[in-house]
Amino acid sequence: MIGLLAELAREDARSLVLVFGCTTLGAVLSRWHLRLVLPTVVVEIVLGILIGPEALGLATVNEYIDFISDFGLALLFFFAGVEVIEHRVPTTVLRRGTLGWAMSLAIGMAVGVALDRAGADVEWWLLAVAVATTSLGTLVPILSDAQLLPTPLGRAVLGTGVAGEFWPIIVISIFLTGVYGAATEFLLLVLFGGLVAGAAKIALQARPPRLLRIAQDTLHTTGQVGVRASIFVLVLLVFLATDAGFEFVLGAFAAGLVVGLVLESPEGKVVRMRLEGIGYGFLIPVYFVVTGMNFDIDSLLTAEGLALGALFLGVLVLTRGTSALLWLRELGRRETASLALFGATALPLVVAIVGIAQERGDISKAVAASLIGAGMISVLVYPFVATRLASTPEPD
Numbered sequence: 001m002i003g004l005l006a007e008l009a010r011e012d013a014r015s016l017v018l019v020f021g022c023t024t025l026g027a028v029l030s031r032w033h034l035r036l037v038l039p040t041v042v043v044e045i046v047l048g049i050l051i052g053p054e055a056l057g058l059a060t061v062n063e064y065i066d067f068i069s070d071f072g073l074a075l076l077f078f079f080a081g082v083e084v085i086e087h088r089v090p091t092t093v094l095r096r097g098t099l100g101w102a103m104s105l106a107i108g109m110a111v112g113v114a115l116d117r118a119g120a121d122v123e124w125w126l127l128a129v130a131v132a133t134t135s136l137g138t139l140v141p142i143l144s145d146a147q148l149l150p151t152p153l154g155r156a157v158l159g160t161g162v163a164g165e166f167w168p169i170i171v172i173s174i175f176l177t178g179v180y181g182a183a184t185e186f187l188l189l190v191l192f193g194g195l196v197a198g199a200a201k202i203a204l205q206a207r208p209p210r211l212l213r214i215a216q217d218t219l220h221t222t223g224q225v226g227v228r229a230s231i232f233v234l235v236l237l238v239f240l241a242t243d244a245g246f247e248f249v250l251g252a253f254a255a256g257l258v259v260g261l262v263l264e265s266p267e268g269k270v271v272r273m274r275l276e277g278i279g280y281g282f283l284i285p286v287y288f289v290v291t292g293m294n295f296d297i298d299s300l301l302t303a304e305g306l307a308l309g310a311l312f313l314g315v316l317v318l319t320r321g322t323s324a325l326l327w328l329r330e331l332g333r334r335e336t337a338s339l340a341l342f343g344a345t346a347l348p349l350v351v352a353i354v355g356i357a358q359e360r361g362d363i364s365k366a367v368a369a370s371l372i373g374a375g376m377i378s379v380l381v382y383p384f385v386a387t388r389l390a391s392t393p394e395p396d
Contacts, residue, residue, distance in 0.1 A: 079280075084162050133165065226271035321343070
């Protein structure tokens, strides 16, 4: 690290230091007040905006920061895959969550087409996918703290959240590449999925005793074979996905599924904790700070930007709220409303989809800023209101 800082230009080195300073400060500020715990992701984006060119102009995104940020994005999707395996959502719940996601996507498409005809500078189908996402990683700690995970509402949120993370990744992997055409992309996706499934099956069945012993022996030493092997699987599948013409996020998500299956053991929990330390303690926060640095705050603060942001905030509730109606008979009206708000909590995947779309020129900076702004408000407000609704008894 010292050698790297010495090689960097003074401005680049200052930017790197400020970015890491923001990742630390973000974690501190989000927990500063005992009664008001803020989502760390939102605080990191706000701090990125403050140090970026749109505000104080203290830091710029250089190639080194950009590389770390991309690695953080890969780990974000990697942990999304791990979460799908970890929570072991029942098949019936997953089916209902998938049906609900399809309903959300259909509504999102209708909204996207309407905005496209109104002149919004964004691909209509891309907008549909973005507003049909759910931030499961953000919700799980909130549900756990509120002791809602074991409840029917908790299971409904897990089903909604898994579908809201899994299917958007599949869709953008097919349609955001556009190298071979949708039909060929789908065939390649099936082949890639078969390859990943085969690798996972081999890894689960083989489990060579000597390799397991080495992994266990290095669990609390500097060897850390489990951590190193997990990172290798991530890098390998990202490489294979991009080599096949897909977005790298598909490889990262697939790696999370494979590693999540392999780590289903007491020893695996320790490895996962180490991986989370690398991801959430180092690389992923950099991605969100950089998102803030690239955020077009001027576009958001215009009359049009604020109006679009408010519209997207409502669309998130409309798309995911409609899917919550599938649980109405089981949950009742109040908890169904709570589920709608939990499901409408969407930021990390929105940021990722918007970032990829901006690189391809499929969304303008103004629309992107409004969409991310709506995602930030959803993470700040919707879980808070949803938790209060869930804790209030149904009226007789």
